[in-house]
Amino acid sequence: MLTFDLATTPFSRRGTWLSLSQPHYAGSGYPAEGQGIYLRSNCGRPNLRRELVKIEILRHDRVIEQIKTVAQPDGVTIRPRRGQGCVELTLCAPGTLLVSAKGALTVRLRRRAQAGEVAHPLGSGLQVINCRQSLMRLAIECLQGEQHLHADWAPDTCHGDMMVTLKPDQKGHLEAALDSWQSTHHRGPRPSMAAARKALAKEFEAFRAALPRHRQASACELADYVLFSCTVPPRGLLKREAVLMSRNWMDSVWSWDNCFNAMALAPGHPKLAFDQLMLEADLQDADGAYPDAANDSFIHYNFSKPPVQGITYRWIQRIAPKFWTRSRTAAFYESVSRFTNWWLKHRRWPGSPLCHYLHGNDSGWDNSSVFDIGAPLEGADLAAFLCEQMRALADMAKRLGKTGEAARWIKQADSMQRQLCRLLWDGRRFRSRLAVNQQPVDSQSLIPAMAIVLGKALDPTIATAVIEDLRSFVTPWGIATEHPESERYESDGYWRGPIWAPSTFLIVYGLLNQGEELLAKRIARGFCKACEKSGFAENFDALTGAGLRDRAYTWTASVYRTLLLK
Structure with a gap:
């Protein structure tokens, strides 16, 4: 055992x-x-x-x-x-x-x-x-x-x-x-x-048996255990079973972490997976915002998290085709539509077609070097996530017979992608900019390369340049969040260098959509190797693969499982 x-x-x-x-x-x-x-x-x-x-x-x-x-x-x-x-x-x-x-x-x-x-x-x-x-x-x-x-x-x-x-x-x-x-x-x-x-x-074995099996039995067993052991019953503000991020000290649910757990659970535990997605819908405010974080007795909206629900929807479509029943699709569509419209209505600088972050926490990359000169910040990652989200919403709308809404989502996605490339592409790479004065940010963070999630929708010339740029972030353990040669790189710098599960998955997702399977596999294998060496840590030293911070984190276990499956 x-x-x-x-x-x-x-x-x-x-x-x-x-x-x-x-x-x-x-x-x-x-x-x-x-x-x-x-x-x-x-x-x-x-x-x-x-x-x-x-x-x-x-x-x-x-x-x-x-x-x-x-x-x-x-x-x-x-x-x-x-x-x-x-x-x-x-x-x-x-x-x-x-x-x-x-x-x-x-x-x-x-x-x-x-x-x-x-x-x-x-x-x-x-x-x-x-x-x-x-x-x-x-x-x-x-x-x-x-x-x-x-x-x-x-x-x-x-x-x-x-x-x-x-x-x-x-x-x-x-x-x-x-x-x-x-x-x-x-x-x-x-x-x-x-x-x-x-x-x-016996209960744990039944939980494991429902999930896809992998050859890396011991590491997968620990990943499954981290997920199983962090699943808590409904209580207080949480009206459904919830997978906490950790039992150490990150014992809450953040409103993008839950998406990565849902993706891992969807093939074997569809109800539990859907509950992870709808936990945030239960707590959505009147304007459509999800809370930054919540647990049984504490909730706050001081920050948000990036809109990756559309990517979650698309990925689950691939790995668990029967997951999206009409009733689940309808409930998810209603909530994600409101959340997406919240970004479009309440997170735009007057006169700007792009949405912005008000804090590093809003991006999920809390202390990323792109935020060193301040906020509100317009980022290629946010625009790309929203484009993917709106196209996923269009797909949901079509399935629900809402053809007019589907057409509107597509129109908005195409428009935002044009503005993304017009305003944030400098001819060599994407750059974030301050919304107040359009000042470009000089940074060697990986975060602008998240635009690769657009896959084949991205202009081939731009895609080629983005892929070549992100190659230099790759280490034997995955992909660093700050360029290893950057003067701002820190081995234990949170989002200023260490390898993380969500950034790894999103890059792999985009590369697969681009048909860049060899590079996607190289990054995925490096990340999985770090997990097998150091457990399911919150993040990893990009140069040594050593586990950092919280050492039993569910989204790390989930992304490990997800990448093995694909």
Whole structure:
């Protein structure tokens, strides 16, 4: 069975907001309880504390510092590096953690009390830790062995650490369960550890079996696990199952990340894939804008994300022809039409035929060097995405019998493409420009080359020049987001050099549409090689393939799967 590093890839499962991990934070960012294994909640980003309790293993009342942790899709096993015994942990959906220990080991659950947090008995042998700063409570029940609560009570907030100690019985065995809850405790399932792990393994295998199989079994299994483990049930603002971007700290849904996850899921999990697309439609505002990001309790519209829904529609048409039923097409068309019209109406400088970004975050390339001189910024990438989007909308409209609307979308797309080439092509390459004064941007970012998504619709002379330019961005690990010889290139510079999943996919998509299969395959293989070397990181060092930032990111897993499929 697959094993993975709990320090980079949290343990979780489809159907819960809980996870287990050994979070790594820079500098003084660690919780007061220090480094270690934590039960975490992925609710409420960015306002709530994720860590619920630290899980400590003891023998003879002393914490065992040297442990070996084995994380697998069905659970986590912790063993002392010296001596006998083990502790097993697994999750039952929707919110129960099971604990089992052998070899006379003690398990201690510890949380440093913060404002409003207390611990107390609940009756029926339950002990409760009220994790106010995480908007969650834990009810701990010892099923075999004994438990002890230690909390220095105060009327409003306990002092210091709140601890529940779970000790083994005389045979050295321990069984316990933790239920997460808010207002009212409902006792969760209590299967044996063996039965729970077997059921979870079976559920994960069923999830995998529905997806296309690939030869790269171990890497694909980890990709599938990242997707499976980041799938949370409806809660709060999210009315559908949602695939979070990560269980580490990017535990929300951004309004273009979801498209790449939908593309990977469409062949095997069509309902889950469609839910990813419609999550943003559920949260679309009155003007047609999608939120920049959302989770169960937090949403904001301060930024947007690029319009790649049309590309998503076209790609899914290729790989899952039966996906776009009439009802799905109608719902998607209505939402994407409103979003596209929002760009056309509310993101144009007076007198300009092109749309603009107001911040790097709007482009998805947060700190790209094209934004070094400011905004609003008109970019070839945005214009090309909108052209593709409007042509995809025309296709949807035709399928729905809306021939007049289809003709209007085509007319608008053709007009925007003419203006793109007239205003942003300098004879050698595309350049972004400031909307205020039409000042061209001097940058060696890859982002203007995103216009290649237009494929054969692009003038052959322009396409040839764009392709030759982007060749110089290619490394053994894929395609860099800033030219490696640029003075602004940074090995860990976020969008100023590292290789990313979405930019890789979009370039490959455009090259395939151009018939440039050899270059597309070269870039795709490099990216897949980086994933196989370094896991499904948020991004990769363009020159070494090392994983950077969040190390278990769903769109990376999704693009890996998508590129393997094609």
